[in-house]
Amino acid sequence: MALDAVTARGDRLGSASFRREHGVRLAYVAGAMAKGIASPELVARMARAGLLSWYGAGGQRLAAIRSAVRRIRAAVGPAAPWGVNLLHPIGMPALEEAMVDLLLEEGVRSVEAAAYIEVTPALVRYRLSGLRCGADGTPCAPNKVLGKASRLEVAAQFMGPAPPAIVAALADAGRITPEEAALAARLPLADDICAEADSGGHTDRRVALVLLPAMQALRDREARRHGFARPPRVGLAGGLGTPAALAAAFAMGADFVLTGSINQCTVEASTSDAVKDLLALAGPQDTDFAPAGDMFEIGARVQVLRRGLLFSARANRLYEIWRRHDSLEEVPAETLRQIERQYFGRPVAEVWAETIDHYAAAAPDILAAAEANPKQKLAMILRWYWIHANRLAMTGDTVRRTDWQVHCGPAMGAFNEWARGTSFEDWRARHVDLIGDALMDAAAGLLAAREGRQGG
Numbered sequence: 001m002a003l004d005a006v007t008a009r010g011d012r013l014g015s016a017s018f019r020r021e022h023g024v025r026l027a028y029v030a031g032a033m034a035k036g037i038a039s040p041e042l043v044a045r046m047a048r049a050g051l052l053s054w055y056g057a058g059g060q061r062l063a064a065i066r067s068a069v070r071r072i073r074a075a076v077g078p079a080a081p082w083g084v085n086l087l088h089p090i091g092m093p094a095l096e097e098a099m100v101d102l103l104l105e106e107g108v109r110s111v112e113a114a115a116y117i118e119v120t121p122a123l124v125r126y127r128l129s130g131l132r133c134g135a136d137g138t139p140c141a142p143n144k145v146l147g148k149a150s151r152l153e154v155a156a157q158f159m160g161p162a163p164p165a166i167v168a169a170l171a172d173a174g175r176i177t178p179e180e181a182a183l184a185a186r187l188p189l190a191d192d193i194c195a196e197a198d199s200g201g202h203t204d205r206r207v208a209l210v211l212l213p214a215m216q217a218l219r220d221r222e223a224r225r226h227g228f229a230r231p232p233r234v235g236l237a238g239g240l241g242t243p244a245a246l247a248a249a250f251a252m253g254a255d256f257v258l259t260g261s262i263n264q265c266t267v268e269a270s271t272s273d274a275v276k277d278l279l280a281l282a283g284p285q286d287t288d289f290a291p292a293g294d295m296f297e298i299g300a301r302v303q304v305l306r307r308g309l310l311f312s313a314r315a316n317r318l319y320e321i322w323r324r325h326d327s328l329e330e331v332p333a334e335t336l337r338q339i340e341r342q343y344f345g346r347p348v349a350e351v352w353a354e355t356i357d358h359y360a361a362a363a364p365d366i367l368a369a370a371e372a373n374p375k376q377k378l379a380m381i382l383r384w385y386w387i388h389a390n391r392l393a394m395t396g397d398t399v400r401r402t403d404w405q406v407h408c409g410p411a412m413g414a415f416n417e418w419a420r421g422t423s424f425e426d427w428r429a430r431h432v433d434l435i436g437d438a439l440m441d442a443a444a445g446l447l448a449a450r451e452g453r454q455g456g
Helices: 017-022 040-048 062-076 093-106 119-130 152-159 162-171 178-186 206-226 243-250 273-279 293-298 311-324 335-343 349-362 364-372 374-395 413-421 434-456
Strands: 028-030 054-055 083-087 111-116 145-150 190-197 233-237 257-259 286-289 301-306
Touching: 017 233, 028 311, 028 434, 040 054, 040 062, 040 434, 054 062, 054 083, 054 111, 062 093, 083 093, 083 178, 093 119, 119 145, 119 162, 119 178, 145 152, 152 190, 152 206, 162 178, 190 206, 206 233, 206 243, 243 257, 243 413, 243 434, 257 434, 286 311, 293 311, 311 335, 311 374, 335 349, 335 374, 349 374, 364 374
Parallel strands: 028 054, 028 257, 083 111, 111 145, 145 190, 190 233, 233 257
Antiparallel strands: 286 301
């Protein structure tokens, strides 16, 4: 049905099955932002508006996550659409297992699975728990998974069934039931795949015009290969900050869109007002790339805000220091003093003591490995700067403002340009659900106008 430019509405864009199965008004979601920046308030506001989002559980302690889940549920009721980010903690499988235990205990029915390189037993257990055969004979999974991927080889794992070897091991250990194990091969691991193009935070700097069609073609091949009655839907994230960008995504056949950076500069986002003031001034060119602190050794990258900040330059220098030296003792004394004075603001000994305290509780095996491997120990010491820079930004520490780490993509600057002269120009009027409605309706209007021009 053709859209009319005057009456065009965002609720006619994207996949109808996405809206129906998630119980939402729009094929529009707000992605999780780690450290609770995608806050309980943000998630609750989206849910009350009939829109999907996920709490930013990455980097949070389990007690804080459990508290946030209960706050959200109390605020929105049992039937509202919402979920929690399940961020793969590389090298810490026990933490991932504990996170899945929490999700299942609390009855969280939707996760945004991010940073996965390969499928893990914990993710499979979450997906298969409660799986049963529906009245029509098709498998019915109460736990929904949206898998974010920027690489086809990772997306293919989400598009296929849970690996048989993992399913068998879980069944043998009594972690899933025989019925759940028997049905596992009949549905994909994820209900939805989000093709993550060049985005704020962790990014492979993919081009949306290349990535989305490739993911769609892969989905079609995998659906034929596995014979799924309900293949995963494929949506797009990365660079989505204006109606034109959303319209382009839907014109390419995206089943849904996912926004990220623009939601950090809203009333509901749990970061400092000072960061939001800076984000609201950003232009499309005001971002840069730095090594990712949580994947330091493999050279993964994050996209961050550059305007008025030195984080990206300093993070890149620390990474080069780690590449050139095999131990803390090899770092020249003058370089070490500069790091302590300008980057850390404290002695290296204090940084290492804090690191020991954290890993002794969270991952003692990693700490033991670092004690035996001087280069790994150096990486863990330098990585502290990323943690510190994130804390400084979230608390709005103006004394160390130049060190703020603020994950951000060019979509933030594009949104600011679009918002200029509107009610959204002041971030204090930016509410996450109102932004979603405005972007989707405006995108629908653009598509309708294009159809009208083509028809004319």
